[in-house]
Amino acid sequence: MTSESGALLQIKNLKKHFHVGGGFLGGLGGQKTYLKAVDGIDLEIEPGTTYGLVGESGCGKSTTAKMVLMLEEPTDGEIYFEGQDALNMNREGRKNYKSSVQAVFQDPWASLNPRMRVENIIGEPLEINTTLSRKEIRTKVGDLLEEVGLQPYQAGLYPHEFSGGQRQRIGVARSLALNPKLIVLDEPVSALDVSIRAQIMNLLMDLQKEHGLTYLLIAHHLATVRYMCDKIGVMYLGHMVEEATTDELFDNPTHPYTQALIGAALPYHPDDEKEESILEGEVPSPIDPPSCCSYIPNCPETFAECNDNVVATKTVSPGHTVGHCAHCVDHYGCYWFPRVNPNIERNQ
Numbered sequence: 001m002t003s004e005s006g007a008l009l010q011i012k013n014l015k016k017h018f019h020v021g022g023g024f025l026g027g028l029g030g031q032k033t034y035l036k037a038v039d040g041i042d043l044e045i046e047p048g049t050t051y052g053l054v055g056e057s058g059c060g061k062s063t064t065a066k067m068v069l070m071l072e073e074p075t076d077g078e079i080y081f082e083g084q085d086a087l088n089m090n091r092e093g094r095k096n097y098k099s100s101v102q103a104v105f106q107d108p109w110a111s112l113n114p115r116m117r118v119e120n121i122i123g124e125p126l127e128i129n130t131t132l133s134r135k136e137i138r139t140k141v142g143d144l145l146e147e148v149g150l151q152p153y154q155a156g157l158y159p160h161e162f163s164g165g166q167r168q169r170i171g172v173a174r175s176l177a178l179n180p181k182l183i184v185l186d187e188p189v190s191a192l193d194v195s196i197r198a199q200i201m202n203l204l205m206d207l208q209k210e211h212g213l214t215y216l217l218i219a220h221h222l223a224t225v226r227y228m229c230d231k232i233g234v235m236y237l238g239h240m241v242e243e244a245t246t247d248e249l250f251d252n253p254t255h256p257y258t259q260a261l262i263g264a265a266l267p268y269h270p271d272d273e274k275e276e277s278i279l280e281g282e283v284p285s286p287i288d289p290p291s292c293c294s295y296i297p298n299c300p301e302t303f304a305e306c307n308d309n310v311v312a313t314k315t316v317s318p319g320h321t322v323g324h325c326a327h328c329v330d331h332y333g334c335y336w337f338p339r340v341n342p343n344i345e346r347n348q
Contacts (some may be wrong), residue, residue, distance in 0.1 A: 007044035007080075009068070009182055009212050014077035016063050020287060037063040039238035040077070045182070045231075048209070050215040052229035054222065054261065057298045059235040068216060069103055070094070081182075082316050089280060102175040104204075106187035108167035112159040118145070119155035119168055125177045129136060145172040154319075159345055165196035172203065172226050176211070185217045189224060202226055222265045230327050231319075234258050244320035254322045 017034040038060040045051040053061040066072040068079065079086040105111040112121055122144055123137045134141065142152030148169040159167055159215075168188065179202050185204065189197040205228060207213060219225050225232055225246070232249050234242040234257065242255040253259045305332050314322050 003120070006046060008047045008082060009043075009045040009216070010066075010080040010143045011041060011043045011064075011080075012078040012080070014064065014079065016060070016067060016072060017075045029268050033287060036238050038067070041233075041238075043233055043240065043243070045214055045216060046206070047181075047214055048212050049230040050217055050218060050228050052094045052217045052224055052225040052232040053235060054219060054232060054336070055235035056220065056261075058207065058237075061235050062186060064209060064235075065103075065216065065218050068182075068197040069101060069184055070098060095129075099125075099178045099184045101184065102178065102180040102182075103184040103186060104171050104175050104188045105169070108171055108193050109159075109163050109191075111171055112167055114159050115159075117155065118157055118159070121159075121170065122155070122174045122177055125174065130180055140177070141173075144176055145170075147176070147207070147324070148173045149199075149279055159237070164192050165200065168192060168200055169203070172200075172207070179211075180213070182214045182216065185215055185219075187219055188217075190219070190221060197224070234261065240323055242320075242322050244316075248317065248320050252320070254316050254320070 015036070016038040017036050020033050020035045041064065043051065043053075043058075053064060055061050063072060067074050074087065081097055081101070086094075089097060095164070115126075119138065119141050122141045126132055126137045126140060130137075138155070141155050145152055145155060150166065150169055150173070154162075158172070162170065168191075186203065189200050192200060201224065204215070209216060215228070217225065217229060229246050231245050232243070233240050234249075234255065237258050242249065242258045244252075250259065250262065251346055253262050293313065312323070
């Protein structure tokens with residue numbers, strides 16, 4: 001079952017604001033102060049696809065993942081899973097949701113309990129959520145280990161007896177235990193050696209085809225995202241600044257921040273030439289962001305009207321949207337807009 005739009009997971013105007021500030025009064029001058037980690041994003045993930053969230057550290061992508069996993073309570077917004085309101089489900093509905101949405105975490109050392117054998121690490125979700133006997137669970141664990149490229153006898157070992165790549169395979173096996181529909185991949189290969197990364201990525205893609213899985217991939221390594229994802233959302237300071245299919249985003253990056261991210265990445269071949277885009281200035285504070293477009297301090301060309309405007313979404317092409325200052329979008333003043341349509345004259 002999916003939503004009316006056909007999406008397995010649908011997020012609408014999702015926000016997460018953290019109360020910050022020191023002192024007895026809990027804020028500056030007695031006023032409540034909030035860090036806007038995620039400030040109103042929308043996205044949809046189709047069944048059987050991989051959606052990538054990219055951006056530099058602190059942009060809000062991991063906080064978004066935590067809200068999808070119900071590890072953080074949203075400040076505002078909606079999350080729909082298979083057309084159902086995930087934030088207002090009853091106890092049984094929420095239990096089913098948590099079984100259907102699993103995770104593979106970034107650090108394969110910290111995500112596995114060092115005092116538990118592998119058979120207990122993988123089998124624990126089955127003991128809690130199913131009525132399988134111990135023998136059936138043991139058989140299931142062995143099957144899962146074989147599926148991720150390990151041997152059934154290794155179920156009796158402890159995490160410290162495995163390499164980093166093998167531990168991540170154990171994490172993948174654990175995420176498959178309850179036959180989930182959506183798996184959140186939070187930087188699943190960034191802590192691994194380069195030689196192992198491709199193996200884990202290929203394993204995840206093979207499992208996706210075999211089980212019809214849907215992935216939400218959190219990453220900052222653009223090569224990983226380009227290899228695995230069908231669609232990509234670019235986040236900056238809690239906002240979604242650009243969204244497009246993978247090929248469209250890399251062939252036609254429109255927002256200056258997206259251009260800077262791609263320009264900063266190493267080319268696929270040493271002889272390849274690419275256009276560099278330098279990101280200048282400092283990232284604004286998420287506690288006191290600009291009143292309009294969060295990219296104003298870094299934008300190469302701004303106008304006085306930008307500070308008094310709101311963020312608008314512009315459709316560049318079918319499935320390709322960009323969030324930017326409404327003044328720039330309406331009057332074609334922003335420098336990036338002529339890239340989309342060179343025939344439009346810049347409004348000076």
